[in-house]
Each structure stands twice: as structure tokens, then as C-alpha cells.
Amino acid sequence: MKLFARLKDGLSKTRNQISEIVEHDTKITEEFYESLEDALIAADVGADITMEILDKLRSEVELEGITGCAEAYETLKHLLSLDMAIQKEPDEFPPKPWTTLVIGVNGVGKTTTIGKLAHEYRQRGSRVLLSAADTFRAGAIEQLQLWAERAECEIITQGEGADAASVVYDSMEAAKKRGADVMLIDTAGRLHNKGELMKELGKIVRVLKKSNPWTPNEVFLVVDATTGQNAIKQAEVFNELIEITGFIITKLDGTSKGGIALSLTRTFNIPVKKIGVGEGLHDLQDFDPKSYIDAMFGDFSV
Template sequence: MLKKFFKMIKKENDLEQKENDLSQEKETVVEEKIEQSNDEEKPKLSLFGRLKQGLEKTRKGITEKVDTILKSYQKIDEELFEELEEVLITADMGVNTTMRIIEDLKDKVKEKKIKEVFEIRELLKEELKEILTDVESDNKINIEPSPAIILVVGVNGVGKTTTIGKLAYRLKKEGKKVLIAAGDTFRAAAIDQLQEWANRAGVEIIAHKEGSDPAAVIFDGIQAAKARKADVLICDTAGRLHNKKNLMNELNKIFRIVEREFSEATREVLLVVDATTGQNAIMQAKVFKEACDITGIVLTKLDGTAKGGVVLAVQSELNVPVKLVGVGERIEDLQDFDPQNFVEAIFAE
């Protein structure tokens, strides 16, 4: 059975890659159009509307397929569950999570004596919400009481710096005094990029020059946060170092500084993972979880994948709550992860 799953996943990935390649040219044109239309009067989407828009591909990848299956069956039988299982696996929910969902669905059908195929849709929604809320700590980002420090970690390219910019913007809008520390000193471009985001968000940034000691940047960030009475200090870190051992050593050094200099601060350690990398995201998360005390996950680029089911796999396999989701590249495209809203958004008509 597993072999069949992996074959299927590979086939899906290849297809998605091909689609991406093909649509690249189209994308630039679309992007230009979006940029232009941003200047025009455009009805503002609600938070839920933006989430729904960001999860468009996942809605197609999961819900449309589920609906097609449900429509094609007259009665609830084993074959129907097998087809549902395939959809969930290809949406990157992970083998374990999918098994659990299907078993629970079967139990519920029996328990509630359900006969109508269409009723499975509600049951499935219920089940997904249950799994997404079945995690030890809650999904809310923990920055109270202030001062708080948020350390943002993850491999290169997953969206750490972008997430920090979006988060700084949001927290500032909520009335918090936010400070950013440019702990990724590996490349000059990384510091410039963070500076740019700090400008856009309208917050201050502590940065040293390229190649300097990241722990020293964090040290200065902490002193500045104390002196300026900042509510939240958000720290960027490198994702690209010569090897994994270097990366982990560097993170450990940063953690020691935080412990020594800012032990009174509320601490949130956010691991950023890229939803489009599917099962790879889970492997990365496992490595980081061994090296540092991750308190929450940020799942970025959900807008770029039909496999948003990875949210379930990440959370249940790591037992770390997903706290934020990235649903686009704009500054407003970072949302608190809310299991109820997430499921409603992918099942919205």
C-alpha cells in the first residue's frame, strides 16, 4: 500500500512541477496585472476572504476532488473510503494522518448510522477540525506579557525574512512597539532585504555588517529592546550556512545569549517551513526540533500549493502548533492560524 502512495505522490509532484514550468511565463504577465490593479480602487477583502483566496489551489486540490467523488457514489462503501484516502494523501496530509482520518470517518459513519453519501462532507470537515485542534499548546502566538522575543528559524528560502516583515507590520498596527534584529549576517543582501521590510512596516532595525557575529547582533538587539522599552523584538537568523552543523551551532549560540541576557522575556521560537515543499517540510522541522525548542510553526506559501493538507501533517507529526500561515507575498498576507477558519476556507463553496 505504501509503495502505491509514494508512486502516486511522485506522479503528482512531477505534474505540479510541469504545471509550474509551463505557467511561469504566464505568471509574469499575471503579476504585472496584479501590480497595476493594486493602484486602482479595489474592494478590500475581509481576512477570511484573503484566506480563501490564498487557499484557492488547496480548495481545488482537496475539496473539488472530494465533491466529485461524493457525487459519483450512491452508497457509502469501502471503495469510496479508498478514493477519499487517495485525495488526502496527494494533498500531503501524510500517511499517518490520513489513516487516522479515514478510520475516524468510518467509525463516525457507523456510530451515527449515516447512510447518505453527501453527509460525509460534513463529517470530514469535523474530523479535520478535530485533528487541527488536537495539539498540546494552542495556536495563538505567545508574546504576552511584554517584553517578548521572537526568534525566527528555518532553512534558506522558506520565507523567514518576509514573515518577519509581515509580522512586524501587523504587530505595529496592533499598537506594539516592535524592533527587528538582523541576525542573518551571512549575506549582505539578507540585511538589505530585512532593512527594506523594516521600512515598509515602519519599525526600527538593529543590524551589523555582513559577516559579523549573529549572536552579537542579537545581543545588541536585546540591549536596544530594553533601552527603548520595545514590546517585541523579532530576530532574523540565517538559513544558509556552509553546513547543517554550522547552522545548528550558530542557533545554539543565539539561544544562549537570549537565555543569559533576556531570560525575563516571553519567548516564542518560530520555525518557518515552506508548504510547497510538502513532506520535505516535515523532515526539516524534525531536524530543527532536535536542535532548538520550537514553540510554533509558520507555514508559508500556502497560496502556491494545492497541497495545503500539509498543515495537518506538520502539526500532528511534530506536535507543535501551526501559529501563522503565509497566503501571499503582500505585507498583509500573514494570518494567525485558526483551525476552524482554515477548514471552512478550504471547504467554502
């Protein structure tokens, strides 16, 4: 929870306003609903979804005969976390390596997240191989190499400017030969409206499937929490090209806006798998809807 401190701080104004009302457990008024609306919008939940959720809350309040703000607030939080609790487990026993493709626009934290994921798998004793398929940006390969050293795992590279799909092919061959349990593929950051680079992703997937039809087992779209509602557009375009299996939301340590998690899961019915809360090897957490909502909107029940 400590890592959520910034997220909490950022929302403190609206939280204070709400906690005041909730602590006094006053009767539910229009003003109370307005405060909730402010808080949700401030947290970047998005206007449409905010309205939907508040409508749902109003019905629930009526249905359950809830009269006090405190109970209504807990009900809201429950509704929010239910919305984010999407269970989509991938196939159970696919052949090795378990292959994860990491995609997203420039600078969102793809490479850093791969380093953190590699570390997590290593801690569990898996043999991990990184595939340096960002051959586009200068320095990208060296950056991933550094993460491979930190996480103590293997890496397959070609030179800058090499064909990304060919790096992925090499990596898959190496992973199979060496018996790697997990393969994590770093890709170049691409604007979702840049045709050529988007095509390259399609090619990477074709190469993977040829070599192992089960793959990619996971496709993670990395989203920067500070981006705001533009993340929805990004997800839309990437998801049209490759089926995203999970979101990873980064930079939650530097923003007061965590609501994008809610917007994304509701819009696409795809789960958030992990959250990034810092730049270090250990700054990746599993996404737990309830503690996430508590961190964002406060846990006044204790």
C-alpha cells in the first residue's frame, strides 16, 4: 500500500471532501453524488463510465434501502472493484516457452516492465529469455541487455536496424533449443497511427505462430497512467491488430490518476495484469481490484 502513497496524495482533495461526508455518515444527498462524480472524474475514470457507475449506485442504494453515505460509499467501491475483476486465464498447458509479447506507444515503460517481469519469473525459478525485437530505436538493445543482466536472464539480439520478426524467430529457436520456460519480447514503441511499424507487429505474430501456434500466449499492452483517456484510443487500435490479453499500467507512482484502469477494463473487458509503481526491478505489482480501489478512493471503513 505504501507504493500507492502518491496516488492517494493526488486525490486527497476529493478524498477529504468525501471522507468528511462519509465519516459523519450523513444522509445521502445530491451533493454527495456530486462529490463522487468529482472524485471519479478527477481520478480519470472518464465521463461516460462515471455516469454509468453512479446510475448503478443510485439503483443499488434504492434497491438495498441504503440511507447513509458511508454504506453508499462502500457500495460504490464494491461496484468499482467488481468491474475490474475480470478473470481470463490463458490456456493451461501450452508447450514451452510461455511467450509474452509486450507492445505499446513510445516511452510507456515496455522495456522496464520486461525487466521487472523477467525478475519475477526468475524469482520463481523459471528460465527466462528476452527477445530484443526493438531494433528501431537507437540504444534499445543495450537498454534491454542491461535489464537482462539485472534480472539475470538470457537475451537474444541482432544489430540495430535488423528485421524485428527475424530477431523473434531466432529467439524462439534459441528458447526451444535451450528449454527456456518463458520468453519475453520487447518491441519498438510505435504510434498507433504509424502504418509500417504496426505492420511489423503483424509480421512478428505470424513468425511466432509458425514456430509455435500457441504463441503469443500473452499480449500485454503497456499503458502510461498519466496519459489519460487517450489510452483508450491506443488500446482500440492495437487490439484491432492483435488480440490484447492484458493491460499493464505503469507510472502509477507519479500520478493521481488511476482511473484509467477502470476505463480500460470496462471498455474492452480485458484485465489489468500488473501495475508499475517505480523504475526499479521490484516495482511491479499484481493488480488487485480491491486494494487498487482502496488506494484510489480511500478505505474509510477502518
